[in-house]
Amino acid sequence: MIVSIATPIKPTLFHTKFWSSSKPAYVLKGLGLTGKGGPIEIATITEQQLKEDPILTKLNPQKRLPFFYDPTKDLKLNESGGMIEYLLETYDTTNKLWPSPGEPTRAEFLKLLHFGPATAYHIGVPILFHYMAPEGTEATPVKVLEEKKKQWHEVVAPTYEQALDQFGGPFLLGDKWTAVDVVAGYDLMTISFAGCGKEMLDAHPKVNSYLEKISQCPLFKELYSAD
Known part of the structure; x- marks a missing residue:
C-alpha cells in the first residue's frame, strides 16, 4: 500500500x-x-x-x-x-544563477543548459545503468555501451572542457556559479557513480578537477551523497 x-x-x-x-x-x-x-x-x-x-x-x-x-x-x-x-x-529576477539577456555568456548558458538534458544525459545514463545492473544481467548491450563511452569522450567531456577553457573557470561560465553547473554536475555525478567513473574522468583532467570543485558544495553533497 x-x-x-x-x-x-x-x-x-x-x-x-x-x-x-x-x-x-x-x-x-x-x-x-x-x-x-x-x-x-x-x-x-x-x-x-x-x-x-x-x-x-x-x-x-x-x-x-x-x-x-x-x-x-x-x-x-x-x-x-x-x-x-x-x-x-x-x-530569479536578480540573475543570481543565470546571465541576463545581452550578457556575453548568455548564449553559451542556454546552449549548456539544454546540452545536459538533451545530449549528455542520454549518453551517460546507459553507461551508469550498465554498471548498476544486477550481476549476471546486461542492462546495456556491450556494443551500445562502447558507443556511449566513445560519445562521452568525444562529445560530452570536450563540450565542458571547451567552456572551461573559453571562460577561464573555475566554473563553466567563468568565476560565477550558475545553473549550467547544476546541470553539468548531475551528468558528471552519474558518470562518477558508474563502475567506469575513474576511467572516464581521468582521461579528462580539467573536467575531473571541475567535478571535484563543484562536489564540495554543501547542496551537491546534500543531493548526491548516499543516505
Missing part, C-alpha cells in the same frame, strides 16, 4: 533522490525558494508513488520526473531544461 499524496496547494516540484529531478531541486534550493515559508514545495516521492498514486498520476499521466505543478496557474512541466529556464525566468 502506498502513502497517498495530497493535492498541492502551492507550486510543487516532485522529486526522487538521484533522479533528474535533482537538477531543478538544486536550482530551487540554490535560490532559497524552498523550506519553511518558501514559495515552492519540494515533494520527495518514491518510484511507486510516481507510478501508482491516483492524484499524482492524474496530474502527471506521463509518470515521469522531474514534474513541476503550479496549481495557481494549472501549469504542468516535465522537461528539466525548459523547467529550469522557466524557474529562473519566474523566480
Whole structure:
C-alpha cells in the first residue's frame, strides 16, 4: 500500500533522490525558494508513488520526473531544461544563477543548459545503468555501451572542457556559479557513480578537477551523497 499524496496547494516540484529531478531541486534550493515559508514545495516521492498514486498520476499521466505543478496557474512541466529556464525566468529576477539577456555568456548558458538534458544525459545514463545492473544481467548491450563511452569522450567531456577553457573557470561560465553547473554536475555525478567513473574522468583532467570543485558544495553533497 502506498502513502497517498495530497493535492498541492502551492507550486510543487516532485522529486526522487538521484533522479533528474535533482537538477531543478538544486536550482530551487540554490535560490532559497524552498523550506519553511518558501514559495515552492519540494515533494520527495518514491518510484511507486510516481507510478501508482491516483492524484499524482492524474496530474502527471506521463509518470515521469522531474514534474513541476503550479496549481495557481494549472501549469504542468516535465522537461528539466525548459523547467529550469522557466524557474529562473519566474523566480530569479536578480540573475543570481543565470546571465541576463545581452550578457556575453548568455548564449553559451542556454546552449549548456539544454546540452545536459538533451545530449549528455542520454549518453551517460546507459553507461551508469550498465554498471548498476544486477550481476549476471546486461542492462546495456556491450556494443551500445562502447558507443556511449566513445560519445562521452568525444562529445560530452570536450563540450565542458571547451567552456572551461573559453571562460577561464573555475566554473563553466567563468568565476560565477550558475545553473549550467547544476546541470553539468548531475551528468558528471552519474558518470562518477558508474563502475567506469575513474576511467572516464581521468582521461579528462580539467573536467575531473571541475567535478571535484563543484562536489564540495554543501547542496551537491546534500543531493548526491548516499543516505
